[in-house]
Amino acid sequence: MGLHYVQGQALFTHTHPIPRQYPYLTENLETDIIIIGGGVTGSILGYYFSKANIPAILIEKHRIGHGSTSITTSLLQYELDSNARELEKYMPLEKTLHAYHLGLKALSEIDAFIKEKGNTCHFEWKDTLLYTAKQTEVCEMEEEYTIRKKGGLEVDFLTTTNNPFSFDLKGGVYAHKGGAQLDPFLYTHHLLKVSCEQGLKVYENTQVRELHYLPDGVEVITSYGYTLKGKKVILATGYDTDSFTTRNLGVKTVTYNIATQPVSSFEGWHNKVLIRDNNDPYHYFRTTSDHRLLAGGEDIPFHTGIFDEKTAHEKYTILLAQLKTMFPHIPHIELDYAYCGAFASTPDNLGFIGEDPKHKSLWYCLGYGANGILFAILGGMMLSKLYQGEVSKDLELFKVNRFDG
Ligand SMILES: Cc1cc2nc3c(=O)[nH]c(=O)nc-3n(C[C@H](O)[C@H](O)[C@H](O)COP(=O)(O)OP(=O)(O)OC[C@H]3O[C@@H](n4cnc5c(N)ncnc54)[C@H](O)[C@@H]3O)c2cc1C
The missing domain is CATH 3.30.9.10 (D-Amino Acid Oxidase, subunit A, domain 2)
Structure with a gap:
């Protein structure tokens, strides 16, 4: 993430040494899932895909967890940015309440991870x-x-x-x-540690420069000219997504x-x-x-x-x-x-999770709105299942084209 997206001395990255450094990519590779972005969202995706034994590679252009993840306040709340009544312009009360309950479900997922793997992120x-x-x-x-x-x-x-x-x-x-609440930097690193043990490959200081759609998948080219081929690419690029899509997100x-x-x-x-x-x-x-x-x-x-x-x-x-x-x-x-x-x-306070309407091998997991981290958990759960053929009806709420005219 360029400096214009994050400014100042961030608390979370400054108060801990970096738990682990990952290599940069120096070879051409093939996988099922390419995750672009090594913030908390990409790491959550990495965790859910590796947990499901789906081959995946995560690519981060700078350092792990130094984008928006380094400065998120990390309030994890089921409620949305606006009150349920204000959101009625976009969805009925039942849907907002359902979104609240999905937030609680995401919180329980984090709790389950912590209980199983240890509380290293406060x-x-x-x-x-x-x-x-x-x-x-x-x-x-x-x-x-x-x-x-x-x-x-x-x-x-x-x-x-x-x-x-x-x-x-x-x-x-x-x-x-x-x-x-948690420490987002430590949580991100813990997720990646567990995910690597489960088979995820992680590369930092490796920028994705080009994205090409192939008949049977996708190919990305990194700044050093290496190629990654995959069946799907997932954008976990946070607010730095403009170079991959012209969508107004x-x-x-x-x-x-x-x-x-x-x-x-x-x-x-x-x-x-x-x-x-x-x-x-x-x-x-x-x-x-x-x-x-x-x-x-x-x-x-x-x-x-x-x-x-x-x-x-x-x-x-x-x-x-x-x-x-x-x-x-x-x-x-x-x-x-x-x-x-x-x-x-976003107008309805929900992020974007799911496939691109035009390019079926392009998927999004963008936690826009104040509940970014909880949306990322839902994204990790739903997209890893989607890849295995299970379509969650909750994907409707987060559809990428829901505001298209
Ligand atoms: C001040 C502030 C407070 C916030 N408070 C909250 C909160 O309380 N609760 C909450 O849930 N959310 C909050 N958010 C939103 C929060 O930032 C997100 O939920 C979360 O941190 C986003 O993580 P991310 O991984 O999606 O994005 P990022 O951490 O930005 O990760 C995206 C990564 O993609 C990488 N990338 C981009 N392009 C490329 C490329 N071409 N090749 C390789 N890598 C690339 C970037 O370098 C970056 O590291 C807050 C945001 C801000 C700014």
Whole structure:
């Protein structure tokens, strides 16, 4: 991923040594599945394909986990970016509720991986809070609560009278075990370690320069001129997908994140839940296992190649001030890391998973929207089954051409 997609000193890649380096490709190879992109999405795909004993090769043009994966806040929540009622323009409430339940299913999958392979990435289940500080939006919030409750989700409604947080909250949906958090860099490396043991081949510092469609599959050419042949190629290239397709995939913004120095208490941050407000654009907050506070948001439109340091500085200052206002009882909230990057969202808040309508050997797994990592899990599960002939009906939700006129 070019520097114009990620800027600043990312917390997750900076606080750990690189667990493993992978070679670059120096030969021509053949396989069944070529995965382009060595972020968390590509690694999830690698895991599911290798688990199913399907030969696969993953190619990353830079270093593993140094794209968007290095800066994702990694709030893993079943809820989508917008409320269920707002999404009714694009899908009925039942579909949104189904998407929420798919999010829970993806969370359980990560949990199962951690239980089986060990918790090397600080995975933790979390309650989540979606809230408003505006009295005029309490009804909206209550409606979201009611929809989720009726849909079988374990939620409470918070108001000024039962607000356990130190910040101003007029209405909020509190979801029990509605999410989780992890370290995305360590998770990505753990997935690849396990996947390589299962037979996945991984090459980093190897850019895919050309993609050719063949009668029986696909061929990619790397920057050093080597050829990989496969039956399918899957784009796990995140927001850096324009060189492979002319499709208009989502609206890009720049989103800003800060991480504080470790704090000595979390007073006022009830249960260290994952928090999101309903501003437009919204803010999001989490804690880390080494006692930091993370804050994100303040999104602005994205322009390729333009990084405005002055604007970034202003955004980081706003995020830090917001943390201090929300948590006045937490002593010494000091900035430690500040970074930002491209983010893409879709009208219905769902990513793209499935085959290209024109080129059947081109598949997508793009976790656009705030639930990118959970969508990638669903993509890994569904695409590995699809390759074996099992078509999940949930692929309909993520169809690449669902917005075509
Ligand atoms: C600040 C921020 C906060 C976010 N917060 C959340 C969150 O809380 N929860 C969540 O689920 N999501 C969040 N997201 C979205 C999140 O980034 C994604 O869900 C996830 O990290 C995307 O991973 P990825 O593997 O798809 O993309 P990337 O990590 O960007 O990986 C794509 C890879 O493809 C490689 N690539 C591209 N072109 C080529 C090529 N030609 N050849 C070889 N390799 C290539 C790139 O180098 C890159 O490493 C956030 C995003 C940002 C920017």
